[in-house]
Amino acid sequence: MDCSSWFSVEVVRFRGHPNVRATHTTTFEITKENYLTPRGDCIIGVSADKSLADFNDTFKKLAASDRSTLIIVIAVEGVGHDVVVARGSPNLTYSDETRIIVRKSAYTSPNTAGIHASKAAADLNKNLINGLKEGKEGIALFFVYR
Numbered sequence: 001m002d003c004s005s006w007f008s009v010e011v012v013r014f015r016g017h018p019n020v021r022a023t024h025t026t027t028f029e030i031t032k033e034n035y036l037t038p039r040g041d042c043i044i045g046v047s048a049d050k051s052l053a054d055f056n057d058t059f060k061k062l063a064a065s066d067r068s069t070l071i072i073v074i075a076v077e078g079v080g081h082d083v084v085v086a087r088g089s090p091n092l093t094y095s096d097e098t099r100i101i102v103r104k105s106a107y108t109s110p111n112t113a114g115i116h117a118s119k120a121a122a123d124l125n126k127n128l129i130n131g132l133k134e135g136k137e138g139i140a141l142f143f144v145y146r
Contacts, residue, residue, distance in 0.1 A: 010142040012100065014045030016076070016132030022121040026104045028084075030140060033098060040123045042101070044074070044129070045138050052094040052113055055142075062144045063088040063114070070114040073141040074103060074124065079131035082124050084126040086114025088144065113142065
């Protein structure tokens with residue numbers, strides 16, 4: 001069965017960092033950067049193995065529709081997981097080569113993966129965040145369907 005016309009998946013591997021605060025109330029971010037300052041209150045993971053620009057073309061095409069739904073499962077080694085639901089938009093370009101940002105608002109930019117998200121960094125499971133503060137490995141599974 002070929003689902004590529006309405007469904008796509010991307011897997012992003014990353015690690016936590018002692019400066020993960022996860023206090024931002026409107027966004028969360030995963031970055032390819034390998035460092036994090038205490039000011040990065042939306043960043044939950046560093047050293048990601050891909051950015052939005054690396055996502056496959058089918059995923060990008062599907063996400064660029066206001067009829068699309070994104071489901072993001074964030075899991076941390078030995079700790080657990082959390083789930084975030086967001087929406088796609090024709091304004092999403094998936095062109096940023098460093099960052100992946102999910103937003104509760106409707107704001108879009110080259111680093112935006114999804115909008116109208118159900119959760120931001122401050123809403124994520126606290127056990128998950130504590131594991132990331134310890135530097136544990138994480139994975140984010142991005143599902144998009146229309």
